[in-house]
Amino acid sequence: xxxxxxxxxxSTAFALGDATLRPMTPCERARxxxxxxxxxxxxxxxxxxGRYTPKQCSGSTGYCWCVTTTGQKIQGTETPPGTASNCxxxxxxxxxxxxxxxxxxxxxxxxxxxxxxx
Numbered sequence: 001x002x003x004x005x006x007x008x009x010x011s012t013a014f015a016l017g018d019a020t021l022r023p024m025t026p027c028e029r030a031r032x033x034x035x036x037x038x039x040x041x042x043x044x045x046x047x048x049x050g051r052y053t054p055k056q057c058s059g060s061t062g063y064c065w066c067v068t069t070t071g072q073k074i075q076g077t078e079t080p081p082g083t084a085s086n087c088x089x090x091x092x093x094x095x096x097x098x099x100x101x102x103x104x105x106x107x108x109x110x111x112x113x114x115x116x117x118x
Contacts, residue, residue, distance in 0.1 A: 025050030054087035
């Protein structure tokens with residue numbers, strides 16, 4: 001009986017996976033709050049690592065939209081139910097900053113040396 005109990009505990013630990021070893025991500029916290037909130041509320045979808053998936057959809061309305069890695073809706077990406085959308089192509093350039101001057105940074109012995117890149 002003791003061996004059966006140990007096997008059961010070990011198999012349960014493997015079945016739970018990494019979810020018990022790391023804190024909840026912002027997406028997972030939002031998902032948890034939505035599933036414990038009012039019926040029909042938007043529930044975010046998260047990938048296996050707990051990040052927001054690029055395409056989010058409302059289960060109650062059927063509308064879908066693209067989001068950034070932080071879950072912020074990208075303006076102009078909302079599509080009605082039944083319409084195909086490809087959020088990976090709409091994500092290109094989102095959150096990217098154009099630098100006026102390029103710099104290569106080297107770290108040497110706790111000192112940072114900036115060398116302009118032309």
